[in-house]
Amino acid sequence: MRLLIVDPRRSIRAAWTSRLGSHELELHEAADESEVRDVLDCNLMSAVMVPFPFDWCSEPSEFLRSIHDVCHHTIALTDGSKRQNEAAFALGVSECLSKHCGIEHLNALVERIRYVSDLEDRVVQAQKMEAVGELAAGIAHEINTPIQYVGDNTRFVRDACEDLMDVLTKCSDIVSDEQPSRDVAAIKTVIHDAMIQADFEYLIDEVPAAIRQTLEGVERVANIVRAMKEFAHPGVSEMVPTDLSKCIENTAMVARNEWKYVANLETAFDSELPAVPCLPGELNQVLLNLIVNAAHAIADRQGDTGSEKGRIEISTHRCGTAAEIRVSDTGTGIDAANVEKIFKPFFTTKAAGKGTGQGLAIAHSVIVEKHGGTIDVESKVGIGTTFVIRLPLGNTTEQGIQPAESMEKACVG
8 A cells, every 4th residue: 555645744744654654654754745645646645644734835726626636535633622623624634634644543543544545546447348248248249240140041952952852852863764755844843843942043042152151251350350359469578579460450349239239430551660679468458548548538528318329440650769659539529628637546427336547547557667758739619639659669689679778758658
């Protein structure tokens, strides 16, 4: 459990660090608002401990709101009086603790926060499992559709073969008759009647079409399974040369059930783009988050109006020493006030119960921290959103992939 201790005075921070040292906590310190934001930008916190009153803080309400965006527990250190506790709660802190509290109160507070933090972790995990379940159900639906018409066509071909076998049996009987007693006209009549009964002309047209559709269905199922297999690429600890186009195609296939009802998905790949050093499993997860978010944003914009499908565009191209991936949608867009917050843990613009606030935070961590790249967002309310990912191309040597220097964080990062 991580806890951030805030106080302008180093001696006070050291005193609290000493008192909390026996609770097996990961303790962080910050002296002012700026340091608090720096710490919270890089770390998930279970709780933030701040001195009260907020005379050391320029805009207490705004400061607390920025903390609550990423951490749900704010502990105000008061003098223990009812007046100060009420004032702190009125500003929005979640806990009050006397600066002179005994060890029992401190232990009780830590255990309470630990319990709530563990509970939040389990809720987030449950939401993630729910999302995995929805994705699996969508994939099952994608496979079920072609399997259904493969089954229907196979049954049709089976029945058609039985009818055609009747015609062939009549022909075989005539050919094998060693002492034919019928003239040519009678033979033609027998065969013609058999063909009429089998609806021969209909079968001649429809059987080849049914076989063609069946093979297409089998190919579609094979593509879905192959995409799932490549999407769920076993995690690797080192960068490997990765075909971005294939990653995007596989992820779009896996997420198809999420977007196909609300959007058309278009891709434009740079055929000259070389393999990019990546952790493919983690990059696939980032792409999945962006595609699903795009589909949800478009669905939110459509609401119940039943308007035309939106559009998701994914493109790649080379940008200097980096490979650039752009994921654009025609969804609701993001309010300018929220754009800088979307990569923070637990922040979400989705309705309650629809998002964990973890997807973009994980995407930011994967792209910036693990790949040394950048992830930027351009958005306008009512128009749509574009995420821009840039990954260093690195250099291929006899020893393998050598990642390039981390890119300058010209974008959000």
